[in-house]
Amino acid sequence: MKNTPSSLLLIIIFFGFTLHSCQDKMENENVAGKRGIIVPKVDSLKYSEKYCCILLPEHGFSVYDSPKGKIIGTIKRLGNIKEDDQVPYKIYFVTENKKVKIDHYREIGYEIFAINYTDSAKGFVKVLDSSKNYWLSVAEIEKHGFKTINWRDQMIAQSTDALGYYANEPGLRLRKEPNSESEIMGSVRGDLFEIKLTKNISGQWCKVKVKKYKEHPCNTELEETENIESQTEGWLKIIDDNGEPNLWNYTKGC
Structure with missing residues (x-):
């Protein structure tokens, strides 16, 4: 049976609609995964003294100037908790020449805070000041027992325990x-x-x-x-x- 002009038009419209729908779904998924936080792989470790209270491994994370770029510093804690009980609530961006106190993190539980990221690319996530190029390696994050999780998946994961x-x-x-x-x-x-x-x-x-x-x-x-x-x-x-x-x-x- 031959295709008439009207049937060809319907086919074109159908495939155009399907393609547009798929593109919308991909865009929605990309947006949903764009931003999130960095937390321990084992959820209960959020409450351990080892990582309290801004969630970060003991030696911190290396900071890169771009995805797959060069290391320009470290995010880490400084100080001795025996001398300063606020040490767990302070993290710094440390380079060879300076240290800068960081305020770019989010409260995710009672006295529990997580570093948030604002973009991801090539196995790296963008952190700290979103107007500047500070990137962490996802591979290094995972090596230290942490993970990146987007806001949607994080909220779903804690929905059962959250008050609402x-x-x-x-x-x-x-x-x-x-x-x-x-x-x-x-x-x-x-x-x-x-x-x-x-x-x-x-x-x-x-x-x-x-x-x-x-x-x-x-x-x-x-x-x-x-x-x-x-x-x-x-x-x-x-x-x-x-x-x-x-x-x-x-x-x-x-």
Whole structure:
């Protein structure tokens, strides 16, 4: 049977739509994996005195001027905890000529902080000041018993233990499918909407379970069953277009 012009047009449109859909999925996945943190491979070691409290191995990490470039310094701790009990809360960028105190890290638990990265390329991750070229080798990170993990996977990994996640202001739209064109099922805003993540993901999106409370669980005398106003499931875009989390949680608990 010969293809008519109209059938050829339909075929072209179909393949064009399929290609565009695949490109969107790849772009969403790339964005989701763009930024994250550096943590011990064994999760429980986050709480060990050896790595406390800004998570870093004893000898630190070498800092490169570019992916596969040259070493220009080290990220490490300095000082003796017997003389200064704040040593675990301080890390420095150390070169031959100077040392600079670093403030580029994120709190991920009670008094637990992790160095965050803002880009990745050729087996390296970009750290510290995002406007400058400071890179760490992923191979070296892993050699020292650490790993890189993007924000999406980190949030999912700790979702079971977290008190709950909440949408950044001004809130998020809960959708039926993992895309911005899908049907809106409702909005999630403020800390009365507790978000639990599942392992069902699609790029920047995650299927979630949402509980709407009458009163915040940390400030109520109501039993949980009578405090729940509603429960629903749907998809939230938990990673923004810069690769940063669209959610927050109480790292210190109630």
